Amino acid sequence: MxxxxxxxxxxxxxxxxxxxxxxxxxxxxxxxxxxxxxxxxxxxxxxxxxxxxxxxxxxxxxxxxxxxxxxxxxxxxxxxxxxxxxxxxxxxxxxxxxxxxxxxxxxxxxxxxxxxxxxxxxxxxxxxxxxxxxxxxxxxxxxxxxxxxxxxxxxxxxxxxxxxxxxxxxxxxxxxxxxxxxxxxxxxxxxxxxxxxxxxxxxxxxxxxxxxxxxxxxxxxxxxxxxxxxxxxxxxxxxxxxxxxxxxxxxxxxxxxxxxxxxxxxxxxxxxxxxDAFNELCTGCRYCDNCPENIAVPKMMDAYNYYVLRGKGADMIDRLRDHWNISAKNDNVARCTECGQCETACTQKLPICQRLKFVHAEAERLGAG
Ligand code: SF4
Ligand code: SF4
The missing domain is CATH 3.20.20.100 (NADP-dependent oxidoreductase domain)
Structure with a gap:
């Protein structure tokens, strides 16, 4: 040692x-x-x-x-x-x-x-x-x-x-x-x-x-x-x-x-x-896991990591579906009221609301259900 x-x-x-x-x-x-x-x-x-x-x-x-x-x-x-x-x-x-x-x-x-x-x-x-x-x-x-x-x-x-x-x-x-x-x-x-x-x-x-x-x-x-x-x-x-x-x-x-x-x-x-892009990654600390709308923020941000690291929206949507069993096209993201609670709690100061919208838009674009 x-x-x-x-x-x-x-x-x-x-x-x-x-x-x-x-x-x-x-x-x-x-x-x-x-x-x-x-x-x-x-x-x-x-x-x-x-x-x-x-x-x-x-x-x-x-x-x-x-x-x-x-x-x-x-x-x-x-x-x-x-x-x-x-x-x-x-x-x-x-x-x-x-x-x-x-x-x-x-x-x-x-x-x-x-x-x-x-x-x-x-x-x-x-x-x-x-x-x-x-x-x-x-x-x-x-x-x-x-x-x-x-x-x-x-x-x-x-x-x-x-x-x-x-x-x-x-x-x-x-x-x-x-x-x-x-x-x-x-x-x-x-x-x-x-x-x-x-x-x-x-x-x-x-x-x-x-x-x-x-x-x-x-x-x-x-x-x-x-x-x-x-x-x-x-x-x-x-x-x-x-x-x-x-x-x-x-x-x-x-x-x-x-x-x-x-x-x-x-x-x-x-x-x-x-x-610099690595600063943009969610570390999975779950400090943000208290969304009043029950949005699984850490899981969504984990999937977004795949976009940051691989540059492909499809990898992000696959991660959500295959690993977390979450459909990006459901009401999950639409429920966000942008109250800001998760962003205040985030240890990496990530723009979570903006990312949620992006996940949703990519799901729409790719026709992911
Ligand atoms: S900003 Fe949206 S995702 Fe974040 S805690 Fe508020 S409702 Fe939940
Ligand atoms: S607080 Fe930030 S870094 Fe931690 S899990 Fe949530 S989004 Fe990821």
Whole structure:
């Protein structure tokens, strides 16, 4: 395993971390807990969860109960989060997280899911950061961090406003340009950087030909190439791998074990291949999945990815029909009132309404039923 120092904390964390958002079957507590424990046994020491990832904190808690027995000899670090803004609610949520996780303190506690600079300022004004500081003084939180989906330059502004010790952001070969400035700002401030969604929500492995440029060796898979591209970036402390099962975990570990430094000219070549169009991709995070008209926005946007990546409307319509069993010509799109709720929630700031109309128009044009 490769370890990197987390910002100015002096803590050495594994170059890949375990992201607890994608357990295969959250109802099977034993299988999920053994996956977390397996990651620990394979020398991953950074574990990320959140109260909103279904039962994730409870599942981690079952594993951490065991892992606590060896923590003194083999340290691990836990990250969780709160979206609350009011001090009393933050404290209450932290206490619940600690109980679920079987922990006495949280190593990296995040102001969670900052979607705009205004939202950040609002939480700060309500006393969120002051409460984080009190929790830190009481030893319940070790490090104050932020998790965000804003643009790179806005991340820079936020980090300049408050001395967060770490930032969690979505970054991959897909949305490279969108967050690049944030990464640069964090590095300059010696802030820890953990990246989520390093495989673009599965888009990268689903399109190995389109992303083949990330591979630096003939024998490596596109997953290995994409992870090694991030491991090679010295500004990134850890990349969270949301392994659903043992096989995915093993693949991520293999990517680290087989890592060799990538030559700067090769890095430049990969960067040059990163297209602006990749910023336009939906990462499947499902933050927009709350349409009051019951439109399956994430599924529609997943299909639109096929248009972005392949340039053919027919591929998009096929994806909708064959993969999601959705007919693009039904009332699905027509129900959209353009209320804007999904666009506000979108972590990639995608023009969803416009895309829905395009899907519908393509379905009409192609006569897809
Ligand atoms: S803009 Fe349309 S798709 Fe988005 S949440 Fe509103 S009704 Fe649903
Ligand atoms: S449309 Fe935006 S919010 Fe919705 S799943 Fe895609 S990236 Fe996430």
């Amino acid at each position: 490769i370890y990197n120092t987390y910002g100015s904390t002096g803590i050495e964390v594994s170059a890949i971390g375990f992201g607890g958002m994608q357990f295969e079957n959250q109802d099977d507590i034993d299988v999920c807990a053994s996956l977390v424990k397996a990651a620990y046994d394979m020398d991953i020491n950074y574990f990320d969860t959140a109260p909103g990832y279904g039962k994730s904190e409870e599942l981690f808690g079952a594993a951490l109960k065991e892992m606590n027995k060896t923590r003194a000899q083999k340290p691990f670090y836990v990250s969780t989060k709160t979206m609350k803004a009011e001090p009393r609610q933050i404290r209450k949520e932290l206490e619940t997280s600690l109980k679920r996780l079987n922990l006495d303190y949280i190593d990296f506690y995040h102001v969670w899911c900052v979607m705009s600079l205004e939202a950040y300022k609002d939480r700060k004004a309500k006393g969120a950061l002051a409460e984080f500081e009190r929790l830190k003084a009481e030893g319940l939180v070790k490090h104050i961090c932020v998790s965000t989906h804003i643009t790179g330059s806005e991340i820079g502004e936020m980090l300049a406003d408050y001395p967060f010790e770490g930032v969690l952001l979505g970054y991959s070969a897909m949305n490279f340009a969108y967050r690049e400035a944030g990464l640069a700002a964090a590095a300059k401030l010696n802030c820890g950087v953990v990246v989520m969604n390093p495989l673009g929500g599965g888009i990268i492995p689903q399109h190995p030909d389109r992303f083949a440029f990330v591979k630096t060796r003939k024998t490596e898979t596109v997953v290995e190439g994409a992870l090694r591209f991030l491991i090679n970036d010295r500004r990134i402390t850890s990349a969270l791998v949301g392994a659903s099962n043992q096989q995915q975990l093993a693949e991520a570990i293999a990517a680290v074990e087989g890592y060799q430094p990538i030559r700067p000219e090769t890095v430049q070549k990969i960067r040059a291949s990163l297209k």
